[in-house]
Amino acid sequence: MLKDRGVDVIFGIPGVHNQEMYRGIEEAGITHVLARHEQGAGFMADGYARATGKPGVAYVITGPGLCNIMTPMGQAYSDSVPMLVISSCLDETAATRGQLHQMKDQEGAARTVCDWSETARTAEAAYALIDRAMDEFWFGPRLPKAVHAPIALLEAPTEKAGAKGLPSVGPAAPDQTALQDLTHWIREARRPLFVFGGGARWMDFVGPSLRRWSAASFMTYAGRGIVMDDDPLCFGALLARPSSADVIGQADLVVAVGTDLSETDLWRNSLGATAKLAVINNNVETLSRLTLSEGNHRLMVHGDCFAAFEFLEEKLADPQQSDWSGDAVADYRRRMRAEIDAERPGIIPVADALKEALPADTMIYSDMTQFAYAAKEIYPMDRPGHWHHPYGFGTLGYALPAAIGGKVGIGDQPCIAILGDYGFQYTVQELAVAVELELTLPIIIWDNGKLGEIEDSMVRAQIAPNAVVQRNPDFCKLAEAYGAAAAAPQDLAAFQHAIKDALKAKGPTIIHVKSDIALQA
Known part of the structure; x- marks a missing residue:
């Protein structure tokens, strides 16, 4: 059914509860991308949807799988990203306690971070809910949906879904x-x-x-x-x-x-x-x-x-x-550029160097990091829909898995991820997916050795900075452990060279950048 409705890729993690959802994936000609965490699967689906304009589809298991993907669902909801999350659920929870993956109200929990969340009690209902989601993605607004299917229903035989063409009308015509x-x-x-x-x-x-x-x-x-x-x-x-x-x-x-x-x-x-x-x-x-x-x-x-x-x-x-x-x-833009440079010294020269090094059609995914906060105000875009950021929900750890999903969607088109040293460690395990898929993906880690934005905010609020400095791993050795390439440029020329090399590599490359790189000769 999903293949007939244009779904080519599913991001997810199989488990005992949802394994029936995996029956027939290969026969249908759908690619499944195995994430290392359901949060990663959700961000991948988000990144795929933003890059391609098609709905991002994710499979998760009952209970903890659904809970783990709720953060990406919230991000997709705040940024109007079409994501369809399909999960298994328990057959009943009212009269039984202590079941594997049990939660009190899975459907209701998902509803707090998406457009709607419904449980299908019959195969026909499951088909109807998926078609409803696909139609709403077409007509808009484009918001994430959740469909839950009881385990016994997933295991039961049924007739296949009927064929469905594209909607006969498009989005609402303006008055x-x-x-x-x-x-x-x-x-x-x-x-x-x-x-x-x-x-x-x-x-x-x-x-x-x-x-x-x-x-x-x-x-x-x-x-x-x-x-x-x-x-x-x-x-x-x-x-x-x-x-x-x-x-x-x-x-x-x-x-x-x-x-x-x-x-x-x-x-x-x-x-x-x-x-x-x-x-x-x-x-x-x-x-x-x-x-x-x-x-x-x-x-x-x-x-x-x-x-x-x-x-x-x-x-x-x-x-x-x-x-x-x-x-x-022009004068206003010059003054604002100077204002941003004074607020976040050393970032604009790196952003300018990045622009020079990247091909014009590069898809960029950024995380909640000071580099992105400054760059997204001044970085000159030559086309829309090519810089993606967790704007509304503001989730750390977004950029790496989202860039993986985006790269899966756009194929040979260049794609990069930009993360802070702290946010990278939220979803670092998804680096294994990029290695596994041999994705050409430069991953820029902006390292200031701290939660710099939070430290600055505490200082402005006259709070003694607390719990904002962390000990980082050796990011290059970490990349090596995962099987990725790595570079640690010491100046802007080396930074540009590292980016160009990473865009030619087979597999991902960690580019570890210290926040004072623009000051180095």
Whole structure:
């Protein structure tokens, strides 16, 4: 059934409870990737989904397997990633205690970190739930789902699922009346400004239209690359800078496209829109929240962002002038770059060196680490949907398994992982998967010997830093123990050389980078 619905890869770990889910995988022509921990399987499914746009599917066992994948499910939920988790469950739990892998409410536990969680009591119900999930992944919003199947049901004979084609209709078409109003607003605006989020990451065609309308733009971290950084009116991914609120306040029209503008997009309570605000989104909850909290004149456009922008392009074909200044935008970006460099010294030169060393189409997965916090504000993306980060839930240990899943999905396209020295050790065991699959995968470990972000936060809060320094292993020897290659560059030239070598290697390469590398001659 899964193969008929387009599933080519499943990430997971077999166990006695879910072994029946593995019957027929090879005959169906599906690849199974054996993770070393269910958390790793979940992040791999997440990374695969972000890289390919297809749902990431994971298999786990009853109880602890489900609990272990709940962190990736929460990450996928916060970042709107289509993930389908299929788990076994006990046949009954009310009248019996002490069963293997027993928990009080497996279905309810999963429901706390995903869109919905349901238990299938019949084969027909299991088929129907999977089809429901696949349809919702297509129509959106794209959020993780969980389907649980009792062990006895998995072991029982049944008829196979019927064939199912692609949905006959696509995502919801935006309201034409609202779009007509928005067209009028854009035509009248003297300082139009667009904010693009991750929900618009497939829209890599908007730059010419923005230039024709003389519109400025910001992008959330997840939306980077939708507008090129060299666009003269592009403010880049600096939305979370406090001063961006002042810039946005100068706009007489703000159009938010495919973004929730959540706390982790802004790091403040308000976007800063003081005049007209239009929101294009297929999530009614987002539309309601943003149009109630932002702006004086509000317009909700419910539906597919792609279709909405195509409508605007058709109706607004003539060039327009605005009061935005390219020199002012460039000056703002220079000042913010200097501000970021002062906040996190030594990171920007390494990010610049990384950009020079990587091919243009490289897929990047980063973890919760200071290097990523600075780089994702200033790293120039040449296309959208190519830097993936655990934005909302903010889980340590994300990048390595997610990059493995992404690399499995994209094949020969280059892919790298960026982690901190502490976060790497959350999911270090998944390095064995990359070795086993012989994945060409540079893994950059940014080593400052501590939980640097937490230490800085404690100092700002006038708390004596505590429990923020750890003893690290020898990362190069650890790589060798797993069968991976390793490098420990001492300067930026050696760093770039190590990256280029790793992109030609058969198998993963650990690149151990000390946080003071930019200061070395």
